[in-house]
Amino acid sequence: xxxxxxxxxxxxxxxxxxxxxxxxxxxxxxxxxxxxxxxxxxxxxxxxxxxxxxxxxxxxxxxxxxxxxxxxxxxxxxxxxxxxxxxxxxxxxxxxxxxxxxxxxxxxxxxxxxxxxxxxxxxxxxxxxxxxxxxxxxxxxxxxxxxxxxxxxx
Amino acid sequence: xxxxxxxxxxxxxxxxxxxxxxxxxxxxxxxxxxxxxxxxxxxxxxxxxxxxxxxxxxxxxxxxxxxxxxxxxxxxxxxxxxxxxxxxxxxxxxxxxxxxxxxxxxxxxxxxxxxxxxxxxxxxxxxxxxxxxxxxxxxxxxxxxxxxxxxxxx
DNA sequence: TTCAAAATGAAGCCTTGGCTACAGATTGCC
DNA sequence: GGCAATCTGTAGCCAAGGCTTCATTTTGAA
Ligand SMILES: [Mn+2]
Ligand SMILES: [Mn+2]
Ligand SMILES: [Mn+2]
Ligand SMILES: [Mn+2]
Numbered sequence: 001x002x003x004x005x006x007x008x009x010x011x012x013x014x015x016x017x018x019x020x021x022x023x024x025x026x027x028x029x030x031x032x033x034x035x036x037x038x039x040x041x042x043x044x045x046x047x048x049x050x051x052x053x054x055x056x057x058x059x060x061x062x063x064x065x066x067x068x069x070x071x072x073x074x075x076x077x078x079x080x081x082x083x084x085x086x087x088x089x090x091x092x093x094x095x096x097x098x099x100x101x102x103x104x105x106x107x108x109x110x111x112x113x114x115x116x117x118x119x120x121x122x123x124x125x126x127x128x129x130x131x132x133x134x135x136x137x138x139x140x141x142x143x144x145x146x147x148x149x150x151x152x153x154x
Numbered sequence: 155x156x157x158x159x160x161x162x163x164x165x166x167x168x169x170x171x172x173x174x175x176x177x178x179x180x181x182x183x184x185x186x187x188x189x190x191x192x193x194x195x196x197x198x199x200x201x202x203x204x205x206x207x208x209x210x211x212x213x214x215x216x217x218x219x220x221x222x223x224x225x226x227x228x229x230x231x232x233x234x235x236x237x238x239x240x241x242x243x244x245x246x247x248x249x250x251x252x253x254x255x256x257x258x259x260x261x262x263x264x265x266x267x268x269x270x271x272x273x274x275x276x277x278x279x280x281x282x283x284x285x286x287x288x289x290x291x292x293x294x295x296x297x298x299x300x301x302x303x304x305x306x307x308x
Numbered sequence: 309t310t311c312a313a314a315a316t317g318a319a320g321c322c323t324t325g326g327c328t329a330c331a332g333a334t335t336g337c338c
Numbered sequence: 339g340g341c342a343a344t345c346t347g348t349a350g351c352c353a354a355g356g357c358t359t360c361a362t363t364t365t366g367a368a
Contacts, residue, residue, distance in 0.1 A: 016205055016217075017281070023219030026194065029286040030356090033187070037325075040180065047170055058345060063170075065177030070326055072347060077324085088346065089334055119269070120298040127171070132183040132290025141283050144274040184326090191355070212315060224356055226317060231354080242316065243364055309368100316363070322356080333346070338339100 029136065036135040039105045040064070041074060042083055045092055046102035054091040108142060109134045115145045118152065183290065190289040193259045194218070195228060196237055199246055200256035208245040262296060263288045269299045272306065 016022065044063055048055035061071035075092055078084040083098035094102060112134045116126035137145070170176065198217055202209035215225035229246055232238040237252035248256060266288045270280035291299070 016201055019217055021278075022217050025282045025285045026217075027219045028282055032286050033190075034324085036187075051170055056345075057347090063173055063176050063180075065181045066325085067327060068345080069328080069347075069349095074325070076347095115273070116295060116298075119302050121295045125292060125294045128179045128182055129290055129292050129295050131179045132186050133287050136283055136286025136290075138279060138283050140279045141270060141275045144270075148273050188354085210315075211317085220355085221357060222315080223317075223319095223358080228355070230317090311366100311368090313367100314363100314365075316361100318361085319359085321358085324354085324356100325352105326354105327350100327352075329349085329351105331346100331348080333344100335342105335344075337342090 028138075032136045036132075037074060038078065038081070038083065039101065039135060040131075041078055042094060042098050042102040043105045043109065045084065045094055046099065046106065049091075049093070055093075056089075056091045057086075060092065105134070108137060111142060111145050111149065112137060114149055118149065182292075186290045190286075191228060192232065192235070192237065193255065193289060194285075195232055196248060196252050196256040197259045197263065199238065199248055200253065200260065203245075203247070209247075210243075210245045211240075214246070259288070262291060265296060265299050265303065266291060268303055272303065 017025075041060070041064075044060060045055040048059055048063070052059075057071050057075060058068050060075070061068040064071060075084060075086060078092075078098070079086065082095055083101060084092050084094050086092040109130055112130040113123075113126045116130060116133075117123060121129070171179075195214070195218075198214060199209040202213055202217070206213075211225050211229060212222050214229070215222040218225060229238060229240060232246075232252070233240065236249055237255060238246050238248050240246040263284055266284040267277075267280045270284060270287075271277060275283070
């Protein structure tokens with residue numbers, strides 16, 4: 001309002017994307033974030049059942065590094081949302097919907113780790129970073145990753 | 155407790171990492187998540203100031219796709235944590251700490267987009283996915299990305 | 309100078325996902 | 339069969355990050 005910056009303002013360097021575009025991108029990231037915990041739980045539950053035969057709340061909590069009460073509350077959301085069922089002292093079980101999600105999530109997790117590793121990231125760091133990254137890899141990017149892996153020796 | 159799965163249990167297929175290792179990884183992801191919003195805000199504020207001369211709460215909110223009240227509350231956390239200061243109707247300003255963070259965050263954002271693009275991800279998808287991925291790329295992975303970019307044509 | 313539009317910010321509500329503390333159920337060992 | 343250890347689950351607390359509503363301030367144009 002004091003300095004005449006009209007020229008600057010109207011020739012806006014185009015370094016920033018359009019407002020709507022950017023808002024949409026942030027919105028997508030927020031959506032992905034909202035499902036991240038669900039994805040981690042179903043993947044872990046499926047892993048525990050596959051390798052150990054059962055997935056008890058206590059085991060889930062210990063593997064996630066959270067208090068057991070936290071795990072129980074989250075599991076109740078999983079049940080509410082149709083991803084799991086549970087029988088006290090018998091463990092948590094995935095519904096068909098839960099297994100389907102776990103399957104997709106695990107495949108994505110592995111592909112992300114694989115690509116990171118191919119890019120020169122040490123295995124354990126790749127595994128750690130993938131735990132966060134995986135939730136934000138869209139289907140298109142996932143396809144690009146798969147193509148890259150297939151293109152180059154795996 | 156009924157079927158004898160001792161053999162299965164003690165020869166645990168080693169598909170899962172150790173409990174502590176896995177808990178640690180999830181913990182790192184939770185930590186990274188906790189700073190994601192701060193990172194997006196400071197990066198955006200810095201962009202707005204650079205390209206438009208000012209960063210008003212309303213502009214920030216519109217670009218993020220959130221209500222202005224949400225932006226204001228988050229900005230107050232930014233101020234509380236020493237990343238920003240603000241003068242009503244004059245916009246938000248980054249502290250030295252804020253600018254430093256913005257700088258790192260922007261560099262990381264760009265490198266992530268660059269690598270995704272090199273991997274065959276379309277520009278706009280790369281830009282969208284990077285908005286989430288960026289927050290989980292550790293320094294080691296970032297270095298690997300930079301090396302990859304330099305190694306191959308950029 | 310007036311005044312309507314725009315921006316600001318506070319208040320209060322919600323859900324998620326953390327936590328601790330406590331109560332109750334089950335298991336499995338002796 | 340009993341009992342201690344383990345597991346489960348509830349209750350209640352907290353902060354973050356969304357939201358809407360409303361009051362107030364500032365701006366800028368007439
Ligand atoms: Mn994960
Ligand atoms: Mn995972
Ligand atoms: Mn981001
Ligand atoms: Mn970013």
